[in-house]
Amino acid sequence: MDLLPQLLLAGIVIGSIYALAALGFVLIYKSSRVINFAHGQIIATGAFIAFALTQRGLNFWLAGLIAMLATFLLGMLIERVFLRRMVGEPIIAVIMVTIGLSSVIDGLIHLTPYGAGSFSFQTPAVLSGQGIEVFGTPLSRTQIAGVLAALGLLGAFTYFFNKSTLGITMRAVADDQMAAMSVGTSVERVFALAWAAAGLTAAAAGVILGLMSGLTLGGLAGIGLKVFPVVILGGLDSVIGAIVGGMLIGILENLSAGYLDAIVPGGGTREVFPFIVLIAVLLIRPYGLFGTKEIERV
Amino acid sequence: MPQLHVENVTLTFGGLNALTDVSLTVPEGEIVSIIGPNGAGKTSLLNCISGFYHPTRGRITFGEHDLSRAAPNVVTGYGIARAFQNLELFRGLSVVENLLLARHTHLRYSLLDSLVFYGRASRREAENRAYVERIVDFMELEPHRTHPVGTLSYGIQKRVEVARALTLAPRLLLLDEPMAGMNVEEKEDMVRFILDIQREQGITVVLIEHDLGVVMDISDRVYVLDFGQRIAGGTPAEVGCDPRVIEAYTGVAAAEAAQPQAVGA
Amino acid sequence: MPASRFTQTGNYRTRYAQDQTIFATSAEQLSLIVLVLVLLALPLLLPKTLLRDVNLIMIYAVAVIGLNVTTGYTGLINIGQAAFMGVGAYATALAATRLNLPFFVAIPLGGVAAALIGTFVGLPSLRLKYLYLAVATLAFQIIFEWTVGHLPLLQQGGAISLPAVQVFGIRDTFLNHNRFWYYLILPVLVLMALLWRNVLRTKYGRALIAVRDNDRAAAAMGIHPGVAKLTAFLLGSFYAGVAGGLFAYFQKAVVIEDYGLHISVQLLAMAIVGGLGSLPGAFLGPLFIVALDRGMEVLSQWLGGQNLFPEGVDVATALRPLAFGLTIVLFLMFEPRGLANWWRLSRMYFKKWPYKF
């Protein structure tokens, strides 16, 4: 069996999860230039809410939906309570607030029975059946569902940002908050919306991740960091970039695991190889593959 | 003698020609103005001279230095200073700190001196400070000395721009619309500064300005750009009557524009 | 003749050199002397575990000054400062164990090694900006950890023990460890802080700030932005390297976990909470974060012992990250310019003292 197509396929599967996780990052960055280091924790929150609901006997899909709604509200709440005051403050202070928030959410999850230990979803019947085989690689239904959900959400947001007035306004806010206010945009509301939408996608990512690799706080929250190279590679403010960046990182990881690890003693090259490629790409395209170039005219 | 020569400069941005085959000369000690409609390429030309853009074709020289490929900090080292059109100040720093920064190339001591500080670095810094305060006095910025530049009004910020360029002690000063956003009285002040700079310190000045009154009054020579091309050049009187200039730029003859207009509803 | 030797109010400065002084009035000089005395006596006053925290704070302060150089003053976000510390620590360990160099050579050597690598890592800053640069430092952090894990020379991240140090016939033992190192770390910290303070008063320091605020304008001032950024990386990682060397000796062995990403994040938290781009902030930040952590530990221990909460709700465990995060968040929400701003305000107050306005 040929290794290459399998590696590519596996890369795409995992990459679309990265992309979905990255989407929330991009949403927030696109409207407020804030890097949200608590994103992984919001993903975990979404996953655990869904899990807790299924534990109480709720249907998996319903639980997922409620979890998305909950993180939607959570995102809004975070913006409202913590970030609204930070408008206009140095961006690095705002970023640090999100790092603080990640700690807070960690603590809150520790107040529930899910802080320590590991759990896994009862896979719903539709997803547990026989998967399909592509290029001789079996893909589970969970994986297929993950890819589809990721692409669907990503597509919807691409359309939103390019075609709807609200989407355009969100980009405008990122460009120049004061000017956006001058035409009547409620910057606060835009931020709240961005955070809420990010929360929603986070829960989706969390549930899919939970299905695929189980639920531990560390594992789910850790994805927040993984997503950083993805968005940088794709370009921080680009939804398309998140997709392409996610896929590329996924593929690079798999290629290095498939080929490089065989050569490098000890292996584990997947941890570093994507970063090396990433730096190389950035040196040629300093704003990532699809990121908007800062307009600098003197 | 350092003269600025711009020879057949063309500048393209992905298909769009910002400058096409522009040539001009700035003799030492003169005030040379560049005028032209918005988007004509005036700022782009300054960018080429000061190293922020590099001409796609053509050559720019200043005395024996070739500027065509030089980086901005190198150009500054040759004695060319610039005040920006869209305010490129260090917004978080005070007026004095902004000016101190302009002395960078004039301060000669090593990183090691700097770590030790006492001795050479300390002496140089004190002298430096005295120099900067003289400029503050000259440009009448005393009331704003310690204010963060970002909080100053637009007009004052423009003045700080000019002051900072002057602090570089250049041989050639490039001023990009230094009088934008000023009323007549303030423009008169700025004109005084420019004339003093030129006459007393012998600094050559290149001025971009939309107020034709000012341009016609104080320039030794005027060049006109339109759509990236030089359409006229010469003494103010010659240029002011050039029909192409009138059509492209003022809509009325410059000589007329220089006259007060009948004011009324 | 000054109007008063103890307050600034009413004293006019007649020479620009006077503006360069750090400690202007007798009151400030006096408080400096008192401070020095207190600092020298501190190990005799503090219980041992607290002294250990003080040492830790001081080592982190050295690293945080360095982080402030790159991130605070030059605006180059650096999420790999712990890795630079690690470079210093490993270089120091190798120098001490393989080359048998004494600590006062090995530690600066660690600084130099980190500075070299730091400058190399800084190279992308010539092209990358802002968060895109941040990822280069993150990449370095990850590559560093990976590389150490693959190098037998470095025990693949396992422990490299450092030899016990001896100064003036006094040996570093378990019992005097914290005092011993206190008197070594303190002068290093003071020296490093002074050096940076000096740089800040001169063109090299200003150039960094200029590049942060507006690198195009900086270029127009004749500053080479690239050189300035690399200088920042060089200095910043030198400080990290020295901190790493100190940390290696202080911890007695170099282990990779001490230089992981979470430490980089913690250093960043210290720098920001202290106040980016401020020297007092570089002391206050580590002090605050370490003290907070200790406070939370005590509190969660206490709460854990109270059996106040139902089984399954692990309050003691939750409390630490919760309170830690919340404090940082609230702090930044209400004082985004960091602790240094409080410091500045109180100094201003004393400058004008006894007048209010």
Next chain:
Amino acid sequence: MTLATPQPAAAPPVTAAPNPADLTVNNVEVVYHDIIQVLRGVSLTVRAGSVTALLGTNGAGKTTTLRAISGLLKPENGKIREGTVTFGGRVLSALPGSEVVKAGVVQVPEGRRVFKHLSVEENLRAGAILGRGDWRNDLERIYTYFPKLRMLRSRQAGYTSGGEQQMLAIGRALMAHPKVLLLDEPSLGLAPLLVQEIFANVRRINREEGLGVLVVEQNANVALRNSDYGYVMEGGRIVLEGESAALASNPDVKEFYLGVTEHGQRKSFRDVKSYKRRKRWM
């Protein structure tokens, strides 16, 4: 007309029974960072459907006045400490910026501030966030005022020229269907022809849509020619006001804002021999 203090009585249209459709600024004081006082009791009126000019030296507080009206002080750490702004029977001074826009007052900021990374058309659409009317029709409306923008519709706004950006900024503000437009130095950095064109357009929109305009200007010449009423500001106070034509013939305005001598001659900049003591009204 004499100087020294504003003379309300001298301007009958303003003192006439206040029209609720007027925008009135009433004795407003503004401080930045809680300590820097910039406006020291500013009162002015923008009559419905008229163009009003606000002149003044650098740092006088013109921009601050506009911010106080449009609710954009907060992002700059500024506060209205005293006084009110009312429009259409509503007190604007307590509202956040977005509500002020809803009430029908829109500011075109100093230095244009277009959304650099958005296309020209996207800039206009961002102006339609309040959803008044169909944005498609509004686009057409703007394009008829500024045909140049139609040509540039897909160009990134950051790469358009100064004049184009100014048109765009005005067009963007018009997308919100304002009743009063606040313009901050629209002529800034524009070539003479364009200044004429912009003002002609402002006049036209003012006429066709009955739009009230408050324009801050340094180019007093153009401003007074294209306005109905004018104010002069110094050091955070209104020091002079009157019908535009009358203002233009005021000797001080002539000297300091229009640059003409007593004899109606434009004096040459080259002849400004010594520094002038700036005229103060305070």
Next chain:
Amino acid sequence: AQKTVTLAWSGAITGPTSDAGASYAAGVEDYCKYANAQNMLPGVRLNCVVRDDQYNNANTQRNFEDFVGNLNTPIFLSYSTGSNLQLKGVIEETKVPTLPASYHIGLIDAPNNSYMFLPVSSYSENIVALLEYVAKKDRGAKVALVVNPSPFGRDPVVDARKAADRLGLKIVDVQEVGGNNLDNAAMLRRFESQGVKYVINQNTAGPVANILKDAKRLGLLGKMQFMGAHYTGGEDLTKLAGDAAENFIWATSYYMYDEGDRPGIQLVKKIGAQYGRKADTIRSVHYTSGMLAAAIAVEAMKRAKTDISAAGLYKGLTSMNGSRAFNPGFTVGPVTFSTKDHVGAESLRLLQADKTGNFKAITGGQRSQMFQLVHPLR
């Protein structure tokens, strides 16, 4: 008058590996309290301290200094590989016997190894025992090692290679897989193409679970046998991997929760219930491990009698052999220590997960013969 003696543990209750650490801490704490309640040490009241170091070595050192320097703890219950490696020198200097939760063989290797005692068999011994099992079933088989990217994970590689050589097995690949690897298809496919039949893991449960799930999806579970050392298996694994854990073979010295007939497990259940622990915590093998460490410490104190000091406990510990071996019943064999022998319960069993995720013993308790050859101690 009662004497108060501090029994102190420092480990990760939060932070990395806290899933294991939290249960371990609970085990230590509960046993300590139980010892007080039972008055196991007449005239002595134990001051039970479990302190979170968040898997941060600087914190561990600080805790150590506090425990030993201020609280006069006579024995140190510790946790992670890294912190113990770092502390070896200080432990040697202070002569405080130490019982880590990390069963890293390097801890009891020279130098500075006089006071380190592993409560149970080392990771390396676990792995070698697994190799012996493979060799017995399938001589000449190809084996891959998958280890955690840390000293903890890399520790057994050298011994495993030596053992494989002697056992006639081929280690065709050694790979590092950490916690944030979400997809192992590439690695598994490569193993497949290399003809690997056995995959032996030295890791924590999370990464192993991910590997198992990928293997199941790729249909490799029947073709490859997955196995692992102490920290790979147990409840954690089945919880994470679900049915993909089926047939996983696990090497450990501990008894399982299901083996209710064992006195040690009965004690675990009793104490767990007494102190109101969650079912999950009690089921966890780490809870048992924590108890074992505390039990050994208490036993050493008992044997030290009036001399409850580091030196006394060292004597107490090293007296645990022969007829005086200590057998609290948590492990398959008794805990034996001497000045030469620093591994407590050396005996271990291999267990295999059934359909429901319960691990059932497939061997009896035994030592690995080969391990003593490839890694002679002292």
